[in-house]
Amino acid sequence: MSSTPSISSTTAWPDLATDTQFRADLAQLLLPYINTCRWFAGKARQQTGCSVQTVHTLPLPDDSVAYLLILEATYADGIPESYQLPLAFLPEDSPALEAVPDKGRIGTATLAGQPGTLIDAIYDERFRTALFTAIYANQTIAQPEGTLAFHRGKGLADGDASLPSQVLPVDSSNSAMTFGGKYFLKLYRKLFNETNPEVEMVAFLTDESEFAHIPAFGGSLVWQRPETDITLGMVQRMVPNDKDSWAQTGDYLNDFLYAVPQRLFAIREDVFDKVELLGRRTGEMHCALYKPDRPNEPANPAFAPEPFTNEYRDFLIRRFEDLLDRRYALLIDNYTRLDAQAQRLAWVFMEAKEMIDAFVDDFRTRPLDSLRIRIHGDYHLGQVLATESDFVLIDFEGEPESSISERKIKHSPLKDVAGMIRSYHYAVSAKLFNSAETEGIDPDHLQRVSDRWFYLIRDTFLDAYLDTFGAPHPLFKNNNEINFLLLIYLLEKAVYELGYEISYRPSWVKIPLKGIIDVVREIEKIRLSDGDLIPDVPMLQTGLLQGKPS
Missing domain, CATH: 3.30.200 (Phosphorylase Kinase; domain 1)
Incomplete structure (x- = not known):
């Protein structure tokens, strides 16, 4: 690696933790290196520097050491970011150096007269051990x-x-x-x-x-x-698995897809079995996360169930109203890019704005006795591994775009349920609307067929999920609250999805839009059953779906 940057110090490797000059020199070496790393998220920002803020020392099995560096990356705009970089030193004659890939080599160094290479320590077996x-x-x-x-x-x-x-x-x-x-x-x-x-x-x-x-x-x-x-x-x-449940569901959908051109509606029985099993496992996960106070066993505050407080409602409403405003603006700006079917759905969505606003106001004040707990937070088919006969749930980091504090906020477990329901909707819609087998089939017919599959799978999953809790259960006061809360989270999820599809996959915009319209239909049923219709809030304009909007 003759072109690799190099630094030197009169201090020996095991004593470098307190060498401030070496820290400064090392920071200059690290700035170009971290910009080659997949894990460094600041590549697209205007960087102003990189510094070594903290050095932790980890003894190695051969009486040497590795260092865990805490780096601070600073930018022209915005707050700094912290990163972890484990650092090891291998002398130039070390046989272990041959196993270190180029992406793990940071630069060469001569330390107390000993030449060698500074590497990301994950590529050093001593460090891993x-x-x-x-x-x-x-x-x-x-x-x-x-x-x-x-x-x-x-x-x-x-x-x-x-x-x-x-x-x-x-x-x-x-x-x-x-x-x-x-x-x-x-x-x-x-x-x-x-x-x-x-x-x-x-x-x-x-x-x-x-x-x-x-x-x-x-x-x-x-x-x-x-x-x-x-x-x-x-x-x-580690969990042995064949594939994630998104891929498995895609496999099951192939049988369904091949029957559609023959105007056959076929779902294998084992598909329902798998969906029921996932519903039960999801319910069992939430039962495990429900840990209230018990005699002589106070609940862990980080996991103790909480009610629907005004503070939580305000947080959710603020986030949703901001999301909704941005999605309406995005939809208007990109309306002409959409196909005719998506335009009709978009028109109904925009015409339903007052009804959605009234629904959100209802959430602000409606009495709710259901409880909130810590949940998965980013739950969908891709977060479920399919083993030979069961499922394993993975990746509990929460919503990628949320702050760490927001990821720890307690929600109704129905937020996870909404994520999985939306994932099933995506699975069937993406398969039917983007396959060679369905080219030339009327889009409205495909929509009806995909709806039938989705509603059956959705209800199968939801029934199995709720059956795991028994009734009544403190997490869910009654069916009315379950239906109401599920709509809140389904609406939020579908509106969030809309932004991504408009920006990156305009041909898929109809998928979240259809999800939104399904929710609004259910909101309308709640309005009718409550019997307190607001006179100046119009009903859903479903007639627009039958023809091109003016």
């Missing part, structure tokens, strides 16, 4: 700034202290290592001044419940400071 062993042993390592605390979870089996390891080749926003083909260690790269919601959720479900359908929590690495704890990594059990 040190991390895993520390978690297995529940170690605590004092640092100049706080403590590195390694926590072992129930999912890490006795006798697995030392296992062969490797780095997964997939580039993503975090780094992944496997141990003995049994465990998966995720090292978080972008850091937040809070404990990671995924670690909290997986640890709670593993250690505090009997819910077995997640990759079990094996442990975590946390930087503990007086002001806050920052999660650096997590270990989970």
Whole structure:
């Protein structure tokens, strides 16, 4: 690597943690390097610098050390970001250097006369072993700034202290290592001044419940400071699986798709079996997350159920009204880009604005006795792994575009249900409207066929889900509240989806629009059953769906 940047120091590698000049030189080396890394999210921003804020020292098995660097990236606009970079040094004659890929090589260095290469330490087997062993042993390592605390979870089996390891080749926003083909260690790269919601959720479900359908929590690495704890990594059990449930559902839909041109409606019985099973597993997950106070056993405050407070309602309404305004503007600006079917749906959606506003006002004041808990938060078919005969639920980090604090807000578990329902709607719509087998079939006919499949699957999932709770259950006061809350979350989800499709896949805009219209139809039923119709709020203009809007 003759073109690789290089630095030098008279200080030996094990003593560099306190060398301020080396830190400054290293920062200059790291800025171009992190811009080549998939996990660095600041590439598109105008960067003003990179500094090494904190250096943690991790002893290695051969009496050497690795460093966990906490970097701060600064920008011309906006707040700085923190990233984790593990750093190791390999002498130039080290055989281990041959196994380090180019993307793991940061630069060359001469330290106390010893030439070698600075690497991302995930590519150093000594570092991987040190991390895993520390978690297995529940170690605590004092640092100049706080403590590195390694926590072992129930999912890490006795006798697995030392296992062969490797780095997964997939580039993503975090780094992944496997141990003995049994465990998966995720090292978080972008850091937040809070404990990671995924670690909290997986640890709670593993250690505090009997819910077995997640990759079990094996442990975590946390930087503990007086002001806050920052999660650096997590270990989970690896799960053998064939595919995620989005792919599995696509396979099941192929049989349905091939029958459509023959005007046959066919759903295999095992499809319903799988949907029912996923409904039950989803319900079991939420039952496991429902942990109220019990005699002599106070609930964990982070997971204790809470009522629908005014503060929560205001938060949800503010977020939804802002989302709605932006989507209406986006839809108007892009209306002429839509096909005729999507235009009709868009017209009905825009004409229903007053009814949606009235529904949101109703949510603000309607008495609700159902409860809120911590939930998955980003639940869809892609977050469910299909094993040979069951399902495993994964990825509990929450909504990617939400802040860490927002991801920990308690919602009705029906928010997760709404996410899965929307995912099933996408599965059938994407398959029927974008397949060669259905080219030339009238779009309105395809819409009716996809609706029939979707409504059957939706009701199968929802019935199985609710059956797991029994009635009554404190999470859901009654069916009226279930229906009302589900519509709130379905509407929010479909309106959110609309923005992505307008911006990136205009031919798919009809999918979230149809989801919105389905919700508005149900809102209209609630208005009629409540019997308190507001005179100046018009009813749904479904007649517009039958012809081209003027």
